[in-house]
Amino acid sequence: xxxxxxxxxxxxxxxxxxxxxxxxxxxxxxxxxxxxxxxxxxxxxxxxxxxxxxxxxxxxxxxxxxxxxxxxxxxxxxxxxxxxxxxxxxxxxxxxxxxxxxxxxxxxxxxxxxxxxxxxxxxxxxxxxxxxxxxxxxxxxxxxxxxxxxxxxxxxxxxxxxxxxxxxxxxxxxxxxxxxxxxxxxxxxxxxxxxxxxxxxxxxxxxxxxxxxxxxxxxxxxxxxxxxxxxxxxxxxxxxxxxxxxxxxxxxxxxxxxxxxxxxxxxxxxxxxxxxxxxxxxxxxxxxxxxxxxxxxxxxxxxxxxxxxxxxxxxxxxxxxxxxxxxxxxxxxxxxxxxxxxxxxxxxxxxxxxxxxxxxxxxxxxxxx
Numbered sequence: 001x002x003x004x005x006x007x008x009x010x011x012x013x014x015x016x017x018x019x020x021x022x023x024x025x026x027x028x029x030x031x032x033x034x035x036x037x038x039x040x041x042x043x044x045x046x047x048x049x050x051x052x053x054x055x056x057x058x059x060x061x062x063x064x065x066x067x068x069x070x071x072x073x074x075x076x077x078x079x080x081x082x083x084x085x086x087x088x089x090x091x092x093x094x095x096x097x098x099x100x101x102x103x104x105x106x107x108x109x110x111x112x113x114x115x116x117x118x119x120x121x122x123x124x125x126x127x128x129x130x131x132x133x134x135x136x137x138x139x140x141x142x143x144x145x146x147x148x149x150x151x152x153x154x155x156x157x158x159x160x161x162x163x164x165x166x167x168x169x170x171x172x173x174x175x176x177x178x179x180x181x182x183x184x185x186x187x188x189x190x191x192x193x194x195x196x197x198x199x200x201x202x203x204x205x206x207x208x209x210x211x212x213x214x215x216x217x218x219x220x221x222x223x224x225x226x227x228x229x230x231x232x233x234x235x236x237x238x239x240x241x242x243x244x245x246x247x248x249x250x251x252x253x254x255x256x257x258x259x260x261x262x263x264x265x266x267x268x269x270x271x272x273x274x275x276x277x278x279x280x281x282x283x284x285x286x287x288x289x290x291x292x293x294x295x296x297x298x299x300x301x302x303x304x305x306x307x308x309x310x311x312x313x314x315x316x317x318x319x320x321x322x323x324x325x326x327x328x329x330x331x332x333x334x335x336x337x338x339x340x341x342x343x344x345x346x347x348x349x350x351x352x353x354x355x356x357x358x359x360x361x362x363x364x365x366x367x368x369x
Contacts, residue, residue: 029214030185033177040174040304040337043345044355047362049331053317054324056367060118061091062319063111067124068099068228071258073285073308074123076352077146080312081120087360088316088367090117099228101128101196108132112139118319121145125198126158133159142322144315147306150202152332162318162328164311168199170335172206175283175304178337179251180214182279182301187217190241190278192254194227200255203283207253220245230258238266252280257290257303264299274298286338291351295343302339305353313363320367 064081066074078094085092095111097104108129111119119141126133126148136143137159145163149155152165179187189211193204204222211217221241225233241249254260260280272278275297282290286305293300310333318328336346336353347354 030180033180033214036174036177037181037337040335041339041342043342044307044334044336044357047357047359048334049314049357049359049362050317050329050366051362053321053329053366054326056088056369057117057320057323058089060319060323061093061114061116062118062120062316063114063116064092064094064120064122065104065107065111066094066096066122067104069094069096070099070228071123071256071285072287072289073147073256073306076285076287076308077306077312077315078122080309081315082312083309084313084316084363087313087364087369088320089369090316097124104129105132108136112136112141115139116141117323118142118144120315120319121148121160123147125149126155126160127198142319144318144322146311146315147199150199153330154328161322164314164318165199166306166333166335168203169206171283171304172203173210174335174337175253175281175302176207176210178281178302178339179211179253179279180217183217183250185214185216186250187211187214188220188245188248188250189217190221190223190245190249190252191219192223192225192252192259194255195224196226200227203255204253207283211253218248220249225259227256227258231262234259234262235266238263239270242266242270242272247277250277250279252278254280254282254284256284257282257287257300260293260300261287261289264293267299272299275301286353288351291338291343294338294340295351297340302337304335304337307333307336307353307355309352309354310357310359313359317363317366 064078082092095107097107142161145160147165149163150168152163154162191204194200208219211219279301281302283304286303290303
């Protein structure tokens with residue numbers, strides 16, 4: 001009997017030790033998430049991009065082929081390309097792919113017919129348009145992408161001189177970490193993505209991986225819904241998710257703010273408060289509508305925005321390097337998180353992430369302008 005009691009006591013001690021170890025790991029994970037969020041919300045005031053490169057190539061015409069001009073991120077970077085193009089002395093033409101594969105094919109063929117000096121692939125995967133890109137390569141037209149793959153930099157297989165983007169894993173990590181921190185390590189998450197785009201699916205799976213590492217968190221649902229159909233799909237999908245999960249649904253994570261453009265009315269009808277659960281955080285772009293929702297605390301708590309206008313300038317700089325047969329700049333912007341607490345900084349009054357780093361003057365100096 002004494003031996004049995006001893007064994008039971010030993011087992012109890014071991015169980016307690018295991019529980020304490022698990023609790024310690026959970027605390028460590030939460031502390032690490034807090035540190036990531038703190039760093040990501042800091043103001044971006046210092047230029048950390050290139051300071052040297054080729055002088056401006058003269059009299060170039062470039063075409064920005066937009067995946068879908070209903071997407072605020074694509075619109076933002078196209079405006080940056082137009083602004084930078086004017087500064088460097090080039091002609092910029094924008095063609096809308098209208099959110100469909102056939103539309104992007106037509107837009108690319110139209111761009112090739114212009115016989116431009118360079119083409120910008122704005123917000124869609126190069127693998128989707130392999131034939132058109134092969135045609136550009138045969139013509140000797142350099143291609144620079146924006147969000148045209150999972151990783152920044154050159155992609156010889158896809159025919160890209162460079163892909164301009166932040167590091168997808170870092171964006172996903174920060175967005176998901178915010179949900180973990182805000183919930184105290186007990187988030188019930190629905191993730192929204194669009195598997196038409198490799199970068200979108202990659203980013204969503206990366207967010208899912210973070211949530212699954214949080215012992216007290218749960219991925220309630222992984223929703224694959226075409227982003228171009230958000231206006232028609234999201235109201236009913238939101239209502240359906242509320243019916244399925246109720247108060248277990250505490251946070252929404254999406255690969256783009258556009259999903260949240262059409263959730264508010266359904267949440268409001270269900271009696272959900274604008275600053276209450278489920279709280280929405282986007283791992284992508286940072287649209288003007290998203291900034292407004294965050295500022296007014298109306299059904300979006302945060303976004304991990306791309307510095308869209310600045311990336312437009314980087315796109316032009318990368319093309320200029322391609323024209324001069326130079327290497328790509330190597331610049332990868334650091335990840336930033338916008339919440340209600342810092343929405344007024346880093347370009348916040350203009351409802352977009354536009355770092356006050358002097359990047360315009362820095363690029364002009366490189367180009368000799």
